[in-house]
Amino acid sequence: MKLTLQTYAWLTATLLASADVWPKSDQVKTTIQGVRRLSLGVLGWFGGIANFCVRLVRAAVKPPYEARELVRQMDEVGAKSLPLVVLAGAAIGVVLSLHTRDSFTQFGAESMLPTLIILSLVKETGPIITALVVSGRVGAGIGAELGSMKVTEQIDAIEASAVNPYKFLAATRVLACMLMLPLLTIVADFCGIITGWIANALVEPITLKLFLTQGLKDATFADLLPSTLKTVIFGFIIGMVGCFQGMRAKGGTAGVGRAATSAVVLSSLFVILADVVLVRLIITFYPQ
Amino acid sequence: MIMENNNHNPAIRVQGLSKSFGKQRVLHQIDLEVARGETLTVLGRSGTGKSVMLKLLIGLQKPDSGEIEINGEKITTMQLDELNRVRKSVGFLFQSAALYDSLTVEENVAFPLRRHSEMNDGERRDRVSELLSRVAMEEAREKMPADLSGGMKKRVGLARALALDPTIMLLDEPTAGLDPITASEINELIRELQRERENSSIVVTHDMRSVEKVADRVAMLNEGNILIEGTLEDLKRSDDPIVSKFVQEAGR
Numbered sequence: 252m253k254l255t256l257q258t259y260a261w262l263t264a265t266l267l268a269s270a271d272v273w274p275k276s277d278q279v280k281t282t283i284q285g286v287r288r289l290s291l292g293v294l295g296w297f298g299g300i301a302n303f304c305v306r307l308v309r310a311a312v313k314p315p316y317e318a319r320e321l322v323r324q325m326d327e328v329g330a331k332s333l334p335l336v337v338l339a340g341a342a343i344g345v346v347l348s349l350h351t352r353d354s355f356t357q358f359g360a361e362s363m364l365p366t367l368i369i370l371s372l373v374k375e376t377g378p379i380i381t382a383l384v385v386s387g388r389v390g391a392g393i394g395a396e397l398g399s400m401k402v403t404e405q406i407d408a409i410e411a412s413a414v415n416p417y418k419f420l421a422a423t424r425v426l427a428c429m430l431m432l433p434l435l436t437i438v439a440d441f442c443g444i445i446t447g448w449i450a451n452a453l454v455e456p457i458t459l460k461l462f463l464t465q466g467l468k469d470a471t472f473a474d475l476l477p478s479t480l481k482t483v484i485f486g487f488i489i490g491m492v493g494c495f496q497g498m499r500a501k502g503g504t505a506g507v508g509r510a511a512t513s514a515v516v517l518s519s520l521f522v523i524l525a526d527v528v529l530v531r532l533i534i535t536f537y538p539q
Numbered sequence: 540m541i542m543e544n545n546n547h548n549p550a551i552r553v554q555g556l557s558k559s560f561g562k563q564r565v566l567h568q569i570d571l572e573v574a575r576g577e578t579l580t581v582l583g584r585s586g587t588g589k590s591v592m593l594k595l596l597i598g599l600q601k602p603d604s605g606e607i608e609i610n611g612e613k614i615t616t617m618q619l620d621e622l623n624r625v626r627k628s629v630g631f632l633f634q635s636a637a638l639y640d641s642l643t644v645e646e647n648v649a650f651p652l653r654r655h656s657e658m659n660d661g662e663r664r665d666r667v668s669e670l671l672s673r674v675a676m677e678e679a680r681e682k683m684p685a686d687l688s689g690g691m692k693k694r695v696g697l698a699r700a701l702a703l704d705p706t707i708m709l710l711d712e713p714t715a716g717l718d719p720i721t722a723s724e725i726n727e728l729i730r731e732l733q734r735e736r737e738n739s740s741i742v743v744t745h746d747m748r749s750v751e752k753v754a755d756r757v758a759m760l761n762e763g764n765i766l767i768e769g770t771l772e773d774l775k776r777s778d779d780p781i782v783s784k785f786v787q788e789a790g791r
Contacts, residue, residue, distance in 0.1 A: 400639075407599050408637035412651045412699075413623035 311422035320423045329431035340439030344446035368447040369466035374478045377440040382485035386518040390493045394514030397497025398507040425490030432486035473537030481529045492518040548611045550739035556605035567763040578740045583760035589743040598622045630700030634711040636692035638684035645680040651702045670698040690721035708740040726752040747789040
């Protein structure tokens, strides 16, 4: 153990000494330039996605509408994500039940278990888990598909055929994400509640009816609807970031990989950040 | 704008066209004209802005300065709706063919028809058959683009470009990456289509055999400028070192 610690300390010291992170006299300038470039890059990205958003909305509201492609994308985003969402929801239900049972038993508050499981699923865990799982599957899919269409000139070909790619490719995908995410969330909530009940019933027999009655007895409209509907915004973020990253891909196959990865990373990040804001707003507008 | 005589109104007119990417100057003050029914081939080494020029012509990219007229209409100042109207009269074959890889060959060719024509399903199917048989690809209609060879992709790309009966064809390296026999077949096909349809075309290439087969007139781009413009004979007679080296090397 001592040896391992020493080796670790020595390794860290060597790495730090050799790493190019310490400002040498002429490097201070480069660092400032680096920070400047980074902040310009970040600002440029936000400007880019805002501009993208405006072009997309403008294209989307103008007829004719791409109904066929929208249905295809809804199948791609919704139906094909279903198994993953079912599994994630079910797992979360079990985990919630396992985690909380012990602590609640200690305080003699077992009767509160159904309420805790159901409300925490419906209000937060269901929506956010669904959004993260979908951003992984669909975000990467959109980023990679549009990215490869971009680098192989297929998006140019669509434009050359006098079809607006913002409308045909991007708007349909964003809208499909917005429509499908609340539905997927409801599925995840449902699966979580069922497996939560099963996990509970195995330890202490309780009927599903009693589990639901107890769990929902204090639940109101304000607990259920806003937290499910906020996933429309998560869907918007996932679709938007995926399309934006995909359609600005460049540099061959490596660029496609970068587009897919950055689509997942950025959409997950923004979903979590948006969640913080949305939860705050929901609490403000629908106080407990 | 001078447009008093429609007969002298060329299919494509480019004036003072410039385009840079960052510090790299790709095109500088290019002037070009393509008459109705004429085929202009644009030669040049890789990276001399040939493909960029074609993309500028249908507004896929915006020029830094200069004027572009397609069938007498200035496209540089157009709104997207107007630009899309002009784009329907132009067929574009991309260097990589750029077939939509999630759609079958048939759906690829039907894509412009589905969006821009009033045809019902039966009429559209007939039109797609007609186009595919014109490029000798009818038996591949159910295939996916990934299952096609390079030459076959170019053929399907040509069929798709012809779908809306364009009056202008822009072909970006139609024979690049093909074996000599397939390349010669594609050249032959382009020549036949030109005779049948009397389109105006710009063919970007660095294949001298392509030039010999399809060109009425040749322009050579070098470092963003037009080095020489004229017939193939003018090009062969030129004593400009770059032109003669290109002709010699490409003719081998």
